[in-house]
Structures are given as C-alpha cells and as structure tokens.
Amino acid sequence: MRKSRLSRRTYLKGAAALSGVSMTAGCALLDEDLGQETIEGIPDEPFRIAQILFESGPAAFYGEQAMNATDMLVDQINAEGGLLGEREIEIVDRLDEGAGLDSLISDVQAIAQEGEVDMLFSIISSAHVLGVAPAANDQQMPFLVTMPGTYQLFEENPEMDHVVRTAGSNASGAIGAVRMVEQMDDIETVVTIDPDYAWGHDHQEMFETALENVRPDIDIVESRYPDLGETDYSAHVSAIASQEPDLLFSSLWGGDTATFVSQGVDGGLFDQVGEALLIGDTGAPLLRSLGGDMPENVWLGGRAGYQPTYRYDEDEDHQQFVDDYYDRYGEYPGWGAYHDWAGLKTLQEGVERAVSIIGDWPTGDQLMAAMNDISVEMPHGQHTMRGPQAAAPAVFGRPTEDHDFPVDHPLTTDFEFIAATEVNPPTGVPTMEWVEEIEPL
Amino acid sequence: MIPETLLGQPFVLGHTFNGLYFAALLFFASVGLTLVFGILNLLNMAHAAFYGLGAYIAVWTLNNIGDITTTMVALLLVLVIVIPLAVFVLAAALDKTVFAPLYEIEPVYQLLATFGVILMLDDIIKYLWGATPISVDAATNPSRQLGTIDLLGSSVSVYRSFVILIAVCCAVGLYLMFVKTKIGKISQAMSEDYEMVQMLGINVTRVRVLIFSLSIAIAALGGALFVPFAVATPAVTLEYVLLSFAVIVIGGLGSLKGVVVASLIIGMVRSFGIAYVPAIELAIVFALMVVVIIAKPEGLFGDEGVVE
Numbered sequence: 001m002r003k004s005r006l007s008r009r010t011y012l013k014g015a016a017a018l019s020g021v022s023m024t025a026g027c028a029l030l031d032e033d034l035g036q037e038t039i040e041g042i043p044d045e046p047f048r049i050a051q052i053l054f055e056s057g058p059a060a061f062y063g064e065q066a067m068n069a070t071d072m073l074v075d076q077i078n079a080e081g082g083l084l085g086e087r088e089i090e091i092v093d094r095l096d097e098g099a100g101l102d103s104l105i106s107d108v109q110a111i112a113q114e115g116e117v118d119m120l121f122s123i124i125s126s127a128h129v130l131g132v133a134p135a136a137n138d139q140q141m142p143f144l145v146t147m148p149g150t151y152q153l154f155e156e157n158p159e160m161d162h163v164v165r166t167a168g169s170n171a172s173g174a175i176g177a178v179r180m181v182e183q184m185d186d187i188e189t190v191v192t193i194d195p196d197y198a199w200g201h202d203h204q205e206m207f208e209t210a211l212e213n214v215r216p217d218i219d220i221v222e223s224r225y226p227d228l229g230e231t232d233y234s235a236h237v238s239a240i241a242s243q244e245p246d247l248l249f250s251s252l253w254g255g256d257t258a259t260f261v262s263q264g265v266d267g268g269l270f271d272q273v274g275e276a277l278l279i280g281d282t283g284a285p286l287l288r289s290l291g292g293d294m295p296e297n298v299w300l301g302g303r304a305g306y307q308p309t310y311r312y313d314e315d316e317d318h319q320q321f322v323d324d325y326y327d328r329y330g331e332y333p334g335w336g337a338y339h340d341w342a343g344l345k346t347l348q349e350g351v352e353r354a355v356s357i358i359g360d361w362p363t364g365d366q367l368m369a370a371m372n373d374i375s376v377e378m379p380h381g382q383h384t385m386r387g388p389q390a391a392a393p394a395v396f397g398r399p400t401e402d403h404d405f406p407v408d409h410p411l412t413t414d415f416e417f418i419a420a421t422e423v424n425p426p427t428g429v430p431t432m433e434w435v436e437e438i439e440p441l
Numbered sequence: 442m443i444p445e446t447l448l449g450q451p452f453v454l455g456h457t458f459n460g461l462y463f464a465a466l467l468f469f470a471s472v473g474l475t476l477v478f479g480i481l482n483l484l485n486m487a488h489a490a491f492y493g494l495g496a497y498i499a500v501w502t503l504n505n506i507g508d509i510t511t512t513m514v515a516l517l518l519v520l521v522i523v524i525p526l527a528v529f530v531l532a533a534a535l536d537k538t539v540f541a542p543l544y545e546i547e548p549v550y551q552l553l554a555t556f557g558v559i560l561m562l563d564d565i566i567k568y569l570w571g572a573t574p575i576s577v578d579a580a581t582n583p584s585r586q587l588g589t590i591d592l593l594g595s596s597v598s599v600y601r602s603f604v605i606l607i608a609v610c611c612a613v614g615l616y617l618m619f620v621k622t623k624i625g626k627i628s629q630a631m632s633e634d635y636e637m638v639q640m641l642g643i644n645v646t647r648v649r650v651l652i653f654s655l656s657i658a659i660a661a662l663g664g665a666l667f668v669p670f671a672v673a674t675p676a677v678t679l680e681y682v683l684l685s686f687a688v689i690v691i692g693g694l695g696s697l698k699g700v701v702v703a704s705l706i707i708g709m710v711r712s713f714g715i716a717y718v719p720a721i722e723l724a725i726v727f728a729l730m731v732v733v734i735i736a737k738p739e740g741l742f743g744d745e746g747v748v749e
Contacts, residue, residue, distance in 0.1 A: 056563060058676035060572035224719045229676035231667075232463055234601075235715035238455045255674030258574040262672050266584055268596060289574040289672060331573075 039361040046090035047083055050111055052123040052132065053336075056098035058229045061254045062124050065285065065336030066147065067094070068329050070122070073344045076324070083351045087361070092117060101128050105135045112139030118364065119144060119347075122340055126150035126170075126199055137162045142364040144371070146343035147336065149173065149303060150198060151431040154389050162364065164371045164385065166342045168392025170199065170251075171431050172423040173279040173302030174206035175438065176394020177249060179418045180277060180299060182214045182441060184247070187274065189221045191245040193236060193260070195252055195280075196225035203251035203279065206435050214440040221245060226256075233260045237267040246274040251302075253280025258289045261298075270295035277396070283334035284308050287399060288409045294399040300412050301396030303423075305380035306338035307412045309403060310395060318379040332407070342383055342390070345376040384420065391424040393417060454595040456712045462601045464708025465608035469663020471685035472615065472700045473656025479695020479747050480632040480652050483544055484551045487558035489685045491528060491657045493678035494562060495664025497570050498524050500673045503581045516583050521607060524665040525658040532657035536650050544649070559682065563675060574674040584669035604666045611659060612701055619697070619747055628652055632695065632747050687726060691733045693743025702741060 051070060053063035074089045082088035095107050111117050120136055120143040123129050129148040136143040137160040145153070145163060149170035154160065181187060192207065194200030208220050221243055224236055237260075240248065248269075252260050257280050264270055275297050282300035284307065305311065308322040321341060325333040333341075354362035354370035362370060368388070375384045380393050397412030405411055422441070425434035474488040502519055510516075539558065543551050579585045587599035619625035627648055631638045639645045664677070671677075688707060692699025707726050714722030733740060 056560075056567075056675075057679070058674055060567060060675060061574060064567075064572040224715075226715075226719075227723055229674075229680055231671055231674070231677050231680050232466070234462065234670075235456060235459045235712045236719070238452070238459060239716045239719070242452050242455075255574040255672060255676050258576065258672040259674065262576055263670060266598065266670055268589070285573045289576055291576055292579050293576065334573075 038358075039363060042084065042086050042355075042361050046088040048090050048092045048116065048118045049121045050093040050095060050117045050119075051091055051121045052095045052097060052104065052108075052128075054098055054124050055094065055096040058255050059097070059124055061285070062147070062281065062334070062336040063097070065283075065334040066122055066124070066340045069325065069333060069337035069340045070344065072324060072328055073341060077344070077348070083348060084355060097123070097125055097128055101131045104128060104132050108132055108136050108141065109139055112136065112141040118142070119367070121343060121347075122146050123148060124336070126153075127197065129153055130156070133157065133160060133163045140364065142368050144343050144347060147339045150202065154387075155430055160388070162368050164346070164368055164388040166346045166383070166385070166390050167339050168303035168390050168420070169424065169431065170202055170303070171206060171425065171435070172304070172392045172394050172420065173251065174203045175210055175423040175435065176302060176396065176418050177207055177277045177279050178210040178214060178438070179394065179422060179441065180396055180416060181211060181218070181247060181249075184275065187215070187218055187246045189219055189243070189245045190247045190249055191222045191224070191240050191243055191273075192220060192249045193224040193226065193240065193252065194250060195228045195256060197228055199253075200225055200228075200251055204249075206432070207249055209432075209435050210438045213436075213438045218247075226252075226260075228256065230256060231259060233263045234267060236260070237264050237269045241267060241269045241272040244272045248273045248276040250276070250278050251280045252278070253282075254286070255289075257281065258286055261290055261295075262293050265293045265295060270297060273297070275299065281335045282307075282412075283336075283338070284332035284411060285334040287411060288331060288407065291409055292401065294410045296399065298399060299396045299416075300399060301394065301416075303394060304338065304342075304378065304383070304392040305395035305415070305417070306333075306335045307379075307395070307397060307415075308332040309405070309411045309413060310397065310415055311379050315377075315379050317377060332405070332411070338378075342376065342378055345378070345383075346371055346374060346385070349374050349376050380417065386424075386427045391420040393420040394423045452716070454593055456716050457709070458595070458597055458601070460709035460712035461605050461705075462598075462708070463711060464704040465605045466663055466667055466681075467684060467688050467704040467707055468608050468612065468700060469659055469666070470681040471688040471704065472612075472697065473659045474685050475689045475692070475695055475700050476615075476697070476747065477653055477656045478689070480628050481544065481649055482635070483540070483653075484548045484555070485540075486552050486555040486682065487562065488555075488656070488660055489681035490559045490562040490678045491532070491660040492664040492667070492681050493566065493673075493675070495524060495528060495661030496668040496671075496673045496677055497566050497575075497664075498527070498661070499665035499668045500575050500577050501570065503577045503669070504575075507578065507581050511581055513583060513586060516581060516586075517603070520583070520665045520669075521662065525662040528661035529654045529658035532654040533650050535657075536653045540653065559678065563678060566678075567675065570673070572675060574672045576672045577669050582669050598670070601670060604670075607662075607666060611662070612697070615697060624648065624651065629747055687730050690730050690740060693740025693745070695747060696740070696742040696745055697747055698745070699740055699742035 053066050054060045055063055078088045123145055124147045126148040134157050140162055143163045145165040147167050151169040151171055192204050194204045277299045279302035312319055350371035354366050372387050373385055375382045396416045398414040399410040400413045401410045403411045425431050470489050470492045477483050477485050543554050584600040589596045589598050688703045692703030710725055711722055714725045
C-alpha cells in the first residue's frame with residue numbers, strides 16, 4: 001500500500017503550492033458552491049464506512065474478495081494513522097446484497113437519516129446499483145461505487161452529485177474484446193454466451209454492434225443466455241461445439257465461468273473453437289478454482305488489469321498489494337479485491353485533494369466533488385476518473401502454468417493492453433451511441 | 442431456422458445423453474424430497490441443500506485423497522458409498538434434533554423453518570470452504586480420468602454414463618425396498634395412516650429417522666456424483682431447490698414413479714430446449730409445470746401413493 005507521506009500540517013501550509021489539477025478541482029469545489037457547510041479541522045472520530053456487498057448467494061464469491069481487501073487495506077491505512085495519517089477508517093456496517101434491492105434501499109435510507117455513517121462503499125450488482133445509488137443521492141449520502149459496470153449508472157442518472165464510481169464501465173470489457181478480435185486472423189464465425197440478465201445482454205449487445213462495424217466479415221452465428229447460477233452447461237457445450245465457431249465470446253463470471261469452462265473442457269469444447277475470449281470475472285481465484293482445467297486457446301481479461309501477474313515486477317505498489325493479500329489470505333486477489341483497492345486509493349487521494357483545497361475536512365458533497373476527475377496509480381497505469389466515472393483500459397492475458405508464483409494453478413501472462421481512450425466513449429457521449437459509431441482502428 | 446449441424450444424429454444423441462444425465466441429477470435431488478413428504482408428511486425445503494453439501498464434501502474429499510489412493514474404484518466408492526453414508530449419519534442426528542419438532546407443525550411453517558435450514562447450511566458451507574467456486578483436481582477427478590468413448594459418432598462421457606447407471610440402480614433399489622422389504626411396507630403404510638401404524642406398536646420414530654436419513658443421503662449422493670463434472674458453488678443449492686420443487690409438482694408429491702417420470706421430462710425438455718430454443722429453455726420447463734398444475738393439480742402421479 002502506498003503510504004501518505006503528507007501530514008495535515010503540510011497540507012494546510014502547502015495550499016499555495018497546489019498542482020494545476022488540484023487548482024481545477026478547487027475551482028470546481030468552489031464553483032459548485034459546495035463549501036457553505038464546513039467541518040473544522042480534522043475530526044477526531046473515525047471516518048465511518050458502510051460497505052455493501054454480497055455476503056450470501058453465488059455472488060458472495062466476489063463479495064468475499066472485496067471484504068478481504070477492504071479489511072486488509074483499512075488495517076494498513078489505520079496503521080499509518082488513517083486518512084491523511086490522522087483520521088482512522090472504521091467499517092461500521094456491512095449490508096448484504098443477498099437481501100435484495102428493496103431491503104438495500106430501505107437500509108440506505110435509514111443509514112442516511114441516522115447520520116452515523118460518512119460514506120457508503122463497494123456494491124457488486126449492476127441491478128442493485130441502479131436502484132441504490134439514486135436512493136443514496138436523494139438522501140445526500142456519499143456513495144463510492146467500486147464494482148458494478150453498468151454504463152447506465154450515470155447516463156440514466158446524470159444529476160447524481162453524491163455518487164462516484166471507481167470501476168470502469170462494462171464498455172471497456174466488451175469493446176476491448178472487439179478490439180482484440182479486430183486484430184485476429186481466421187475468424188469468420190462467433191458464438192456468444194452470456195448470463196441472462198442486464199450484465200450479459202449489455203455485453204453481448206455492445207460486442208455484436210461494435211463487431212459489425214469493425215469486422216463486418218465476421219458472423220455471429222448464435223447467442224446464448226444461460227441463467228445466472230447455472231450448474232449444468234453440458235447442453236450449451238454440446239450445442240456450441242457442434243457449431244465449431246472460430247471464436248467463443250463470453251461475459252459469464254464467477255462460479256458460472258468456472259462451471260462453464262470446467263464442463264467445456266470435459267466436453268471437448270475448446271478443441272472445437274479457435275479462440276475463446278472470456279471477459280467476465282477472470283481473476284486469480286477463478287483460475288485457482290479451475291486448477292489445471294483452463295485451456296490454452298483462451299484470452300482472459302476485460303476492464304482494467306486486475307491480475308496479480310500483470311506488471312507485478314514493474315509496479316512496486318502492486319507487488320506489495322499482491323504479496324500482502326497472499327500472506328494474509330493464502331490466495332491471490334481477485335477482481336473484487338482490486339476494485340475495492342482502487343476505491344480506497346481514490347478515497348485517500350480525494351481526501352488529500354479536498355483538504356489541500358479547503359483546509360478543513362470535507363463535507364460529504366465536497367469529498368465526492370474532490371474525487372471527480374482524479375487519477376490514482378493502479379497496475380495498468382493511471383486510473384483516471386472522467387467526472388464521477390472511471391475510464392478503465394482493457395487488458396487481456398493467456399493462462400499459463402509456467403510462472404514463478406508459489407501456487408500450482410495457472411495465472412495469466414502475455415498481456416495485451418488497450419488504452420482507456422479506445423474502449424470508452426468520450427465524455428458526455430452516451431455509450432450505445434458511441435458503440436454504434438465505432439470504426440476500425 | 443435451425444442450422445443443419447443441430448439436426449444430425451450425433452447432435453440428437455448427444456442431447457439425449459445430456460437430458461438423461463440431467464434427469465439423473467434431478468432424480469437424486471428430488472426423490473428424497475418426495476419420499477419425506479409422502480411418507481413423513483414433512484415439506485423439507487432444505488432437502489436440496491444437502492445436495493450442495495454432498496458436492497462440497499466430495500470436492501474436499503477427492504482433493505485430499507490423492508496421498509492415500511488415486512485408484513478409480515476407490516474414488517468411485519468414496520462418492521457412491523462413503524459420502525452418502527457419512528451424510529446418512531449426519532441426517533439421523535439432525536432428524537432427532539433440528540427436524541424432530543417440525544413434523545408436528547403446519548406445512549407453511551415447515552417451509553419457513555426448513556428455509557432457515559438452507560440459510561444455515563449455506564453459511565456453514567461458506568465458513569468451511571469459502572465463497573469461491575472449487576473444483577476437483579484432475580488427478581483424482583473420475584470424470585477427467587475416465588474420459589469419453591465414441592458411441593454412434595457421438596462422444597459420450599464414461600463418468601456421466603456411470604452417474605446415469607447409479608441413478609437407475611437407485612430408483613430400482615428404492616422400488617424394491619418399498620415393495621419387497623418389511624421396512625418398505627411399513628413406510629407405505631405410514632404414508633397412508635401414520636397413527637394406525639403407530640398404534641400397531643411399530644417404532645415409527647425409528648422408521649422415520651431411517652426414511653429421512655436415506656432421503657438426505659440420496660441427495661448428498663447426487664451432489665457428490667455431480668461435482669466431478671462441475672464446480673461446487675453456492676449456486677448449486679439454490680438451483681436444485683427450485684428444480685426439485687418443479688420435479689415434484691409435475692410428478693406429484695409423494696410418488697416415486699412421479700419423480701422418475703418428471704425428472705426425465707424436465708431433463709429432456711431442458712436439454713433439447715437449450716439446443717434449439719436456448720432463450721426460453723427454462724420458461725418451457727416452468728410452463729410445463731403450470732400446465733400440469735392446471736390440468737392435474739395433484740401432479741401426474743400424485744394420487745397414486747409412493748410406489749403404485
């Protein structure tokens with residue numbers, strides 16, 4: 001974890017030497033007239049976070065990683081004195097997304113009214129965030145969204161000023177996949193298989209629409225939508241294998257990817273397809289769960305470079321995160337862990353920026369404003385917020401058992417990086433409008 | 442339009458095989474549910490949770506057995522005998538503690554209480570094995586080790602054929618138990634008049650524990666057999682809770698024949714539905730359920746007793 005070397009005093013004294021970026025943000029803070037309510041100095045009590053994630057059901061796979069990373073990073077931050085080295089973080093509550101959307105909304109409203117929480121953090125489901133984020137915003141409850149990728153979040157709720165999202169939108173995974181296919185030879189037929197809900201349909205639609213533009217010679221011969229949480233893919237595997245597509249595209253994630261790939265290997269599916277592009281959750285825990293089952297003609301990846309092997313040697317910060325996580329939990333961090341790492345880094349930077357500008361601890365809306373347009377260093381380079389929304393690059397790698405890490409399951413290697421500018425719409429342009437106009441590189 | 446590749450003989454054979462395999466899994470997951478209701482009058486929503494538990498125990502056992510043996514016969518015996526037997530003992534203990542009070546309450550409360558058992562087992566599984574999907578290592582995975590054979594141009598999994606065979610043996614064994622053995626005949630009599638059997642001086646509690654534990658052990662057997670060809674995830678329990686209720690609604694509550702027939706219907710409908718109309722395969726299954734409920738509310742064989 002990168003340590004904050006800057007004390008509160010340094011910030012207060014150094015206000016005159018703000019960077020250009022911070023000046024811009026400062027103007028934004030002032031322009032938006034957010035500074036009327038103030039918090040004097042730095043409060044003594046901890047910064048209280050309520051974390052929202054799946055603790056039950058199939059998606060607890062993701063929630064567990066996020067919870068682990070948050071616990072570990074909060075401990076590390078607090079060991080250095082907390083945010084700015086002076087204010088500790090406390091996870092005061094955890095809301096289980098397994099309880100359903102209605103329950104979450106009512107819990108968030110109650111939390112906001114009680115006033116015992118400074119910020120909501122995490123959340124996994126795209127379906128949930130579309131309900132919970134506007135509800136939090138209505139209550140002026142700051143909410144740092146870390147995992148859902150739905151592009152509709154800010155496009156359908158452009159007025160939200162108490163919500164930021166540090167995860168890239170699902171466009172980066174889908175369009176990143178299209179950019180990968182664009183460079184592939186010998187691809188004429190494609191079969192897609194995606195989970196039967198918004199995540200899967202959005203990915204398939206973006207992939208198909210953009211692919212028609214950049215490679216009109218490629219034919220998507222079939223699209224399949226198994227249910228979320230499917231446990232028997234054998235019929236899908238047989239049907240896809242019989243088509244012998246040159247490429248298999250999928251946004252299945254978590255346990256669904258594991259089950260599908262495992263049964264695909266058993267059914268000889270990967271001998272019948274040329275290449276497979278898996279863009280759902282494809283982190284290290286997935287590879288661990290599959291053991292030696294991962295075939296070699298597969299590209300794993302999607303939004304952001306959240307694989308422990310990606311720039312591990314080059315990025316000291318990343319190396320530290322991976323090693324600390326492994327030492328503490330005995331496995332490598334998955335995407336859920338990385339997403340919350342990006343969230344906590346952004347929180348730290350946001351607090352530093354806000355205090356450097358206003359000289360006092362920020363109010364909730366000031367903190368959210370300070371996180372707009374901020375950048376933090378992640379394994380894939382600068383992870384940049386465009387307004388309240390991160391624009392992530394796409395990174396894909398090949399699974400291999402030939403690595404130096406102390407685990408006997410495959411990890412990813414031979415990475416392909418596609419810049420955020422290539423896989424995200426320009427600021428202000430609706431995602432699907434942009435996707436429909438995508439041109440070949 | 443259906444592509445030509447989806448009409449060929451190997452394709453149809455492949456999906457028939459997939460349908461039979463899925464029917465076998467459904468049978469394991471739901472036969473105990475229907476027996477416990479038919480004989481003991483307990484609507485145990487948590488039944489399929491033991492299917493998930495069997496899956497997790499099997500992954501753990503197979504992944505730790507490599508130092509002792511990798512012999513195929515031993516691996517299969519672990520799945521077919523050892524794990525169900527262990528769960529049988531666990532179920533007997535649970536029947537006398539957790540489930541005993543539930544036999545006396547209204548079905549709606551049984552549903553609520555046993556739903557609580559699902560949540561309890563779900564958390565225990567997560568506590569023991571985490572939420573990350575886990576799979577059987579290739580070296581001790583019977584599915585991977587047994588491979589496939591060519592059958593009329595179709596590649597057929599030897600292990601999955603074995604699972605289908607075990608399901609057939611299980612169904613025949615249960616039938617013979619109910620019609621040929623004393624305990625089976627007592628069980629049938631209990632399904633018709635529990636109090637009468639009690640008044641005859643028969644230790645109905647012992648029979649109850651036996652039937653309940655056997656039912657749960659069969660669910661665990663299904664989970665154990667399922668997992669070498671799949672991955673253990675918390676989703677397993679949820680999916681099979683839903684599907685097992687679809688099976689007993691279509692087949693008829695309390696009917697062994699109903700479970701066999703309904704499992705085959707759902708297995709085949711789902712397999713060919715995925716092949717030809719993947720977008721609505723599950724809708725077809727549940728539409729079928731609705732049709733049965735309208736046409737024959739007691740299910741296809743719901744008024745015929747356990748084995749008639």
